[in-house]
Amino acid sequence: MTTAQHPLPSGFGAATTAEEVIKGIDLTGRVAIVTGGYSGIGLETARVLHGAGAEVVVPARDLERARAALKELPGVEVERLDLLDPASVDAFAKTFLASGRPLHILVNSAGIMATPLTRDARGYEAQFATNHLGHFQLVARLWPALAAAEGARVVAVSSRGFRFGGVDFDDLHFEHRPYEPFAAYGQSKTANALFAVELDRRGKDQGVRAFSVHPGTIIDTGLAKHVSAEVIEAAGVYDEHGRPVRDPARQLKSVPQGAATSVWCATSPQLAGLGGVYCENCDVSPLVAEADEPAWRAGAETPGVLPYVVDPAAAARLWEVSERLTA
Template identity: 65%
Template sequence: MLTPQQPLGSGFGAATTTDEVMTGIDLSGKTAIVTGGYSGLGRETARVLRAAGARVIVPARDLSRAREALAGMDVEIAPMDLLDPTSIDAFAASFLESTPALHILVNSAAIMAVPELTRDARGYEYQFATNHLGHFQLTTRLLPTLRNANGARVVSVSSIGHRYSPVFLDDPHFEHRQYIPLAGYGQSKTANILFAVALDQREKAHGVRAFSLHPGAIADTGLGKYIPLEHRVAAGVIDEQGKPVRDPARQLKTIGQGAATQVWCATSQQLNSLGGVYCENVDVAPVMKEQPEKIDMADAMRLTGVVPYAIDPASADDLWELSERLLNW
């Protein structure tokens, strides 16, 4: 039975912080992996999980940058590049050999709105390859340890940007259509949501539950570095001096507020026996009844909910099969 895509009435809200979510939660004896854990939302997630007692591992492409960013936080750093299948397999193999159970996997790393069509060594579009395929490979490789946890959570950090595009299963790499940076990003974020739907259905019998979420618009994470300054000002994300605008009611959040939803998805007992749902503002999100024909960044700040195409079980299965083919499994 599918978990209803409707708010629970969690008692939290858009201004809730990670520390508020984690009040009273003890993760001693638990192990967590956080991709993107050395910057922005991922770093904040790693911080609070470690503070609650979890052993935290952060895979990193740039090891020196990760060591500098995580200095003093008592987390482990290991090499891995989401665009390099060999490095993903090596990281997973090493983890499987050393650790019997993985309780929390937060797939937080992402790139956004790459201005020019860029492909990886396999010919795959960068955003789809990084944001979806890399995390798909990592998660599925780690399934034995997730199953061994007897109650694991996999959290995919998606975005309100999923509204920019469905997944084009017949052309995910823009080989036969015009490349638009936000469409590429939106497609990858829709893929994150569909992956959570499919993973939850496949693995809930093994005690593995999956969630996806929109963290909010957090101007100081660096994710939006490719968005022109004037566009971010027009959307109200930053002011004319380039400073972040804080207004949780419009999803304009601090890093602590932005990471609260993914931390809640990873740890909250309110979600026990639930899964496969898209969350925002530290609750399960509603379904968006109508998708506007055109969405600009300012509109996106005011909208809430998930678009139906992003939680469609049949599309989720189709994406799973496509992902396996693209990885030559």
């Protein structure tokens, strides 16, 4: 498989913060949308982009909570959006397009993880529907604004959760196989990365480039609220005093470190001319050879992405399936 999955190297690393990667970059006159931009790494992403001069729009299902979280960022716009509701996605996009603004940066940071089995009104499994399909539809509806930017970037926040499983095209919504929360999460995170691969292929001639990112493990964002205490304890992410462990070399990051790769992909001139790649630690991830996969899986600290996560054929298939599912 021909791929651009080769570290640059960027000069940054696992401990780099979002503030550090954006230093010296002026986003005045640029417009950014950050889903999930009112909590966790999404909030930090929105804060840093705003600080660099960007006009920032934060879509939110809970408007009151979002406004409270963003009150220290004057001028940030908050609009209603529920990724599980196709009508809500369309309404948000219609409102944005009516403003006549180009869209230079779209960071798809919102997501859910390892939830109990839930289905949306269409019968779609909620993690796949929220993490992938909602963002797929959002990008499709916002396409005129992305193309009008004449140089836009879309960042899909994936994760190393792809290790829990690829996309099961024969049973996307767990209608025939037993539901397993982390398998569903892994499928959705693989879908995020594949989406970036195909979006970049389709969009690059119009100046739209796409990237997927692994932010690291940031335990104090609320994302793991459905994960059992036993699983969290076994992962070694808390110390003996119950405090989150910060060890970027083990991918145990602070929120500013976790947002860094998203911000780097959204703004760095180092990525000019590149796209469709999976990134981590503020650099392009190396591709793990299939023969090396067992050793890679045993070393949780080792950077890398597995071939099925960036496979162009799977990415094209997912795009076609997603078009049908979202009409």
